[in-house]
Amino acid sequence: GNSVTQMEGPVTLSEEAFLTINCTYTATGYPSLFWYVQYPGEGLQLLLKATKADDKGSNKGFEATYRKETTSFHLEKGSVQVSDSAVYFCARSQGGSEKLVFGKGTKLTVNP
Amino acid sequence: DGGITQSPKYLFRKEGQNVTLSCEQNLNHDAMYWYRQDPGQGLRLIYYSQIVNDFQKGDIAEGYSVSREKKESFPLTVTSAQKNPTAFYLCASSRGGGERNEKLFFGSGTQLSVL
Numbered sequence: 696g697n698s699v700t701q702m703e704g705p706v707t708l709s710e711e712a713f714l715t716i717n718c719t720y721t722a723t724g725y726p727s728l729f730w731y732v733q734y735p736g737e738g739l740q741l742l743l744k745a746t747k748a749d750d751k752g753s754n755k756g757f758e759a760t761y762r763k764e765t766t767s768f769h770l771e772k773g774s775v776q777v778s779d780s781a782v783y784f785c786a787r788s789q790g791g792s793e794k795l796v797f798g799k800g801t802k803l804t805v806n807p
Numbered sequence: 808d809g810g811i812t813q814s815p816k817y818l819f820r821k822e823g824q825n826v827t828l829s830c831e832q833n834l835n836h837d838a839m840y841w842y843r844q845d846p847g848q849g850l851r852l853i854y855y856s857q858i859v860n861d862f863q864k865g866d867i868a869e870g871y872s873v874s875r876e877k878k879e880s881f882p883l884t885v886t887s888a889q890k891n892p893t894a895f896y897l898c899a900s901s902r903g904g905g906e907r908n909e910k911l912f913f914g915s916g917t918q919l920s921v922l
Contacts (some may be wrong), residue, residue, distance in 0.1 A: 728911070738813075738897055738913030739850075784849065793838055793901045793909045795867075799849035 698722060701785050701798035706777055708805050716770040716801045718759075718785035726787040728752075728761055728768040729795065733782045742770075742783070775805045810834065813898050813914035816849065819922050820885065820892060828883045828917045830898030837903025839881035843867060844895040853896075856881055857903055885919060893921050 702717040707725045720728065731739040743752030748763035768785060785798040794805045811832040820826045828841065838857050842850040851868040852865030856875040870889025875881055881900075885892045893916050 731911075731913075734917070738811075738899075738915045740912075740913070741910040744910065752811075793903070793911070794840070794852065794855060795911060797850040799847060 697795050699785050699787055699798040701783075701801050703726060703799075704782075704803070706800040706803045708803070710777055710805055710807050711774045712805075714770070714775045714779075714803070715802070716771040716783055716785075718768045718770065718798060720766050720768065720785075720787045722766075722787055725763070726789070728759070728788075729786040730757070730759055730768070730770050731784045731786060731797075733784065735781070737754045741783060746756070775803075777807055779803060780805050811817070811898060811900050811912050811914040813896075813917050815917060816915070818917055818919045820919060821922050823887045824882055825886050825893075826919065828896055828898075828919070830881045830883065830914060832879055832881075832900045832912070834900055834912060835878070836900035836912070837878070838901045839875070840899040840901075841865075841871075841873065841881070841883045842897045842899065844897055844916075850897065853883065892919055894919060 698721040700719050717782045729744045730742040732742045733739045743754040745752040745761035751760045759768050782800045782802045784800045786795040789796050813878050814829045840855040841853040844850050853865050854873040856862035859878050872884045897916050898914040901909045901911050
């Protein structure tokens, strides 16, 4: 089964609202954790990452903290903008390689 | 500008036909990947290559084939054996070396549809 589980979407928010997208993972050992973002019609771009427990990744106002005790890596942003509308993917590294296992993605729409 | 280029952006396949999706990178990356994206299913790994002239099957390799004759190129062929080929195909690359915290660079994708 899929070892990365994301909050089901779609998520619709008003501009300046607080965003949380939940992500939990299953893994042996200590994988690296990532959030990727996909804008309409494009490939994925790395948004942020964390490589060990208690690390916080941050970028463009988004944050996520690697929580080993709850095997979680929830994405948060204090005040979303219309331009944040996209699909967000949580991912973890697989084994000792650069291959990634992705969650199913969460579509976010921010309305003005 | 360095990057990863996929072509074409849209591709149509007839019944029983093989089609090839192109992926080229000028990032000097050793590792390259093909993912398939279906609505509501996220990304699934088809094939990956960690070095020239070598590649491995991913989770859903059946009905697909690849080659890695050059470092910068990793074409994907969708064969007639793939019964449900309609999807968005994403190519990616990374530096290689097996570092688990390396990021992937993605192309802008190819949408394949069946006529």
